[in-house]
Amino acid sequence: MxxxxxxxxxxxxxxxxxxVSFTVGAGSVTAFLGPNGAGKSxxxxxxxxxxxxxxxxxxxxxxxxxxxDGPAHRVGTMFAPNAYHPGRTGRESLTLGAMTLGLPRRRVDEVLDLVGLTHRESRRVVKGYSLGMRQRLGVAHALLGRPGVLVLDEPGNGLDPQGMRWMRGLLRGLADSGCAVLLSSHLLHEAEEVADRVVVVGRGRVLAQGTMDELNRGRTLEQTFFDLTAGADRSVA
Amino acid sequence: MSEHMVPVTEGGGAPVAAGARAPFRRLVAVEARKLVDTRSGLILAALLVGLTVASVVARGVVVGPRALTVLGTAGIGLGTLLPVLGILTVTAEWTHHTALTTFALEPRRMRVLAAKCLPPLIAAVAASLLALLAAVLVTVIVAEVRHVPATWDISPLVLLGWTGANVLVVAEGLALGMLLMNAPAAIVVCVAGPVMWGIVARLGTSGEVLAGWLDLNATAAPLASADMTGGDLARLAVSVAFWIAAPTAAGLRRAVRREVT
Structure with a gap:
């Protein structure tokens, strides 16, 4: 997809x-993994x-x-956690998205429930959100149009362990229902937990790709990662 | 924050009905909403209304029931705040990184920017009408209270020209905001413009000619007095091309090509 x-x-x-060449198929969570500045974003x-x-x-x-035709209905995206106006409430940011997509307002409540932001939290301005709350808001925004493809830039950043568990469950569920999920991450542990396929990049090049098992061959992902990215970190700003 | 696991009920890769692209009027509604859904947006709107009404009332009390004079006073506040409204409208998405979300939702950036420009232009007309309403009320009340005859010297043509001039200052703000993509820089240019032309006009004959053709504030002035000559029109057209049309075209081009980060 x-x-x-x-x-x-x-x-x-x-x-x-x-x-860079790779594909992400339906029903899979693919992690785009690499050090900071590897070109993921x-x-x-x-x-x-x-x-x-x-x-x-x-x-x-x-x-x-x-x-x-209606790209944001088919592809949900989330970029930087600061991509929401600090003076707008989380709910208002989602309402603008729902309006643009021509969705009923109740969809805003639905996605808030999906990401576990309470109604009270949704009425606060984004300025006061923790990084974890911003990530949840971003995921909620990505889910607005019930997309079949999700593209998430570093969704795990700033999530606490409960948040990570929630994210894993959410993405797994989406993939199982036929979604294709592509997320970027520099957190090995996160990729290992959430993804079933990994594309490792460094210095802008794809260094390896495949399923977790193919890549690791009995090693930990961490060993694999450092072997692959040796000398390839901090390449570009 | 609630940490409970939420069952996933999303519909996977279900195909979306064709024609899911956002119609233009929907984009305009979204962009209009963005003007007033933050505290800073509301403050600017309140300032616009408050300053307009306050200046009209104050002038009416001082000069008496002279409708056109009273109305003209509102132009000072509008002339300052309307360009700022235009500038902030088109620079906010870059300032706050919301362009990432906005242009992912609607990749046709030209349409988004066009939708963004409409509400402030309409606001300029609305603010002009509000000023008119305030001016009429103040004139009537002051005349009534002081038992003096009111001077009704606002002709429809004058009103039209004055409103047009207010629309032009918003358009100038929008154009400079789009070109520079930076609110402080655009505001400085807007504010420094009249000062600069004042200096240029004193630099001998050629400076005077230059200012006469390019100073938008000066070339738009005949609009509001409804005594536009052919020469005035030509000068207005040239300054509009220079301050509005050209920066808008360059700004749109910049926004469409720009990397959104």
């Missing part, structure tokens, strides 16, 4: 992405058209995101 086809992205002097932004690939193409449902 998601396909990266030889995607490269060159900023003035830095190659942020270098010939850039790749996800290119997929949704917020950034432009220098060469290659990234498609969802076989087309460029922007060319889909």
């Amino acid at each position: 998601i396909e990266f086809n030889h995607v490269s992205k060159v900023y003035k002097e830095v190659k942020a992405l270098d010939d 850039t790749a996800l932004r290119i997929l949704v058209g917020l950034s432009r690939a220098t060469s290659g193409s990234a498609t969802v449902f076989g087309r460029a995101y922007a060319e889909l």
Whole structure:
């Protein structure tokens, strides 16, 4: 459902992405794993058209995101946890999204329930939200249109252990009902817990991909990760 | 925060009915709502209304029941706040990183920006009408209380021109905001503009000519007095092209190409 086809992205002097190819199928949770600055966010932004690939193409449902009919109904996205106006309430941020998508207001309550934000919390301005609450708000926003594909940039950042368990349950459930989930992470443990496939990137290149078992071959993911990313960390800003 | 596990009831990859793209009027409604759904937005709206009414009332009390003079006073507050409204409307998404969500929801950025520009322009018309209403009431009341005859010198053409001038200052704010994508910078340019033209106009004949054609505040002035000549119109057109059309075009181009981070 998601396909990266030889995607490269060159900023003035830095190659942020270098010939990245991988696919994410229905019913799976794929973790896009790599150190900070490996190009994960850039790749996800290119997929949704917020950034432009220098060469290659990234498609969802076989087309460029922007060319889909009602893309946000089909693909739920979450980017930085600061992507919500600090002076707006969480509920209002979701209401704007629901309005844009032409959804009834009760959908806002439904997604709030799905991510476990209480009604009282939803009426507070985002400025006062903890990082974990912002992540839940972001996931709620991504779920608004009942998408078949989810693209989440570092959804596990700032979640406490209960939050991680909740996220794992939510994403697992979505994948089991046929969703394709692509999430980025620099947290090995999180990827190992949540994902069934991993794409490891470093210095903008795909270093390895496959199921957890294929990649690890009896080692811990941590060993695998450090073997793969040796010398590839902190490559680009 | 409730930590209980919530059963997942999402519908997986169910196909969505065709035609799910947001119609333009829906985008306009969303963008209009964004103007007043934060505290800062509400404060700006309250300031706009409060300052308009207060200036009209104060002037009416001082100068007596002269409708046009009283109405014109509101132009000072509007001329300051309306460009700011325009600027903040188009820069907020970049300031607060909400562009990430907005342009993911609607990737056709040009449509979003067009939808963003409409509510402030309509607000300029509404603010002008509010000022008119306040001016009429103040004129009637002051005349009544002081037992002096009211001067009704607001012709429809004057009102139209004055409203048009208010719409132009919002458009200037929108244009500079879109071009610079930075509220403080755009506000400085808006505020410094008249000062700069004052200086330019004193730089000999060529400076005077330049200011005469490019100072939007000066070229829009004949609008409000409803005695526009062909030459005035040409000067207005040139300054609108320079301060509104060109920055809008460049700003739209910038926004469409820009990497959203």
